[in-house]
Amino acid sequence: MTASILIKNQVKMHTEILKINPKNPQLSKIRQAAKVIKSGNLVAFPTETVYGLGANALDSRSVKKIFVAKGRPSDNPLIVHISDISDLKMLVDHIPNTAHKLIAKFWPGPLTLVLKKSKIVPKITTGGINTVAIRMPENKIAQALIRETGVPIAAPSANISGRPSPTIAKHVFDDLGGKINMILDGGKTKIGIESTVIDLSRKHPSLLRPGGISLEQLQSLIGKIALPSSIHERKSKLIHRSPGMKYRHYSPNAKIILIEGSKDKVKNKTLHLLAQFQKQGKKVGIMSISNTKYKSDMTVFLGNKLDVLAANLFNTFREFDVKKIDVILVHGINRKGLGLGIMNRLEKAAYKKIKID
Incomplete structure (x- = not known):
């Protein structure tokens, strides 16, 4: 199946925004959203990671609308969201013991499992391959919506393909307003970067996305x-069993330059590049690991708390866009723990990467 981007001349529609209580979601609003999905249309909703753009995962026509709205390549698989373990048994051919261990520990939560799909899952949902990515979200709004809809919900991030993922409803509307039917506004998401994806479809587990x-x-x-x-077969289409692996993702309008190395060397390189770009008349933003006061157009201190950094990463990218920044100089961080996931997003978003020995 060759990659293509499903874009059509869409008729602009009214996008309804429903504010909903994240701790105690109102059933009447959940039912409104479920009705939209059951009718074959799209609803954006919060999860604990980012906002997702949901459709009936088992209905090819509905799923196709996700690709059209996002401008998403058709070989980029979607994650299917469930609310009950019985749904997993319906969607996959086999659940290995390793999956049972991970499910017992981390579901519901930000962990996606890739397994061999059953015949019930359309190939458009899986990007044309024989595996399916599945997770059970922890977010109460997401759980209630899946239960009320009564079908598994396919839901990539609710943004234009390649843009920073949305962590508040406004981000969704900025990208998809007029292209989708409804947005459930449940406030800011908790984690801020997408779920971890682990491939259990083969003999040895593989981490596809931190x-x-x-x-x-x-x-x-x-x-x-x-x-x-x-x-070894990274270049094969079979390895792209997860979203976020094959294409450039998470990018603001500005060009990101990711700089890694010791603090002093990174600082000196940042100062050099800052002067170089400013001489060219560029507006420069900096995401810094130190408290150095750079004379940039916008400087953000990354801080030491990885959970805070992750929660605000994509929002920060969008703030740089609001300031019309041309270039963002980003300092690399340690890849341990949540840092691996953050660096994965920075590397995927980067226009250029610089490593200083």
Whole structure:
């Protein structure tokens, strides 16, 4: 199946925004949203990671609307969201013991499992391959919506393909307003980067995308897990079993330059590049690991709390867009724990990467 981007001349529609209580979602509003999905249309809703753009995962026509609204390549698989373990048994051919261990520990939560799909799952949902990515979200709004809809919900991030993922309803509307039917506004998402994705469809588990559950947490439970860079057939379409692997993602309008190295060397390189770009008349933003007061157009201190950084990463990218920043100089962080997921997003968003020995 060759990649294509499903874009049509869409008729602009009214996008209804329903504010909903994240702690105690109003059933009347959940039912309104469920009715939209059951009628074959699209609803954006919050999860604990980012906002998702939901459609009936088992209805090819509904799923196709996701690709059209987002301008998403058709070979980029979607994650299917469920609210009950019985749904998993319907969607996959086999649940290995490793999956049972991970489910017992991390579901509901920000962990996606890739397994061999059953015949009930349309190939458009899986990007044309024989595996399906599934997770059970922890967010109460997401859980209530899936239960009330009565079908698994396919839901990638609710943004234009390639843009920073949405962590508040406004981000969704900025990208998809007039292209989708409804947005459930449940406030800011908790984690801020997408779920961890682990492939259990083969003999040895592989980490396809780091996220809210760390590699260390997974390995402490099930042992060694291969990383994408260590998989020999990386260039094969079969390895792209997860969203976020094949295409440039998470990018603001500005060009991101990711700089890694010791603090002093990173600081000196940042000062050099800042002067160079400003001389060219560029507006420069900086995401810094130090408290250095750079004379940039916008400087954001990354801080030491990885959970705070993750929660605000995509919102920060969008703030740079509001300031019409041309170039963002980003300092790399340690890849341990949640840092691996954050660096994955920064690397995917980067126009250029610089490593200083």
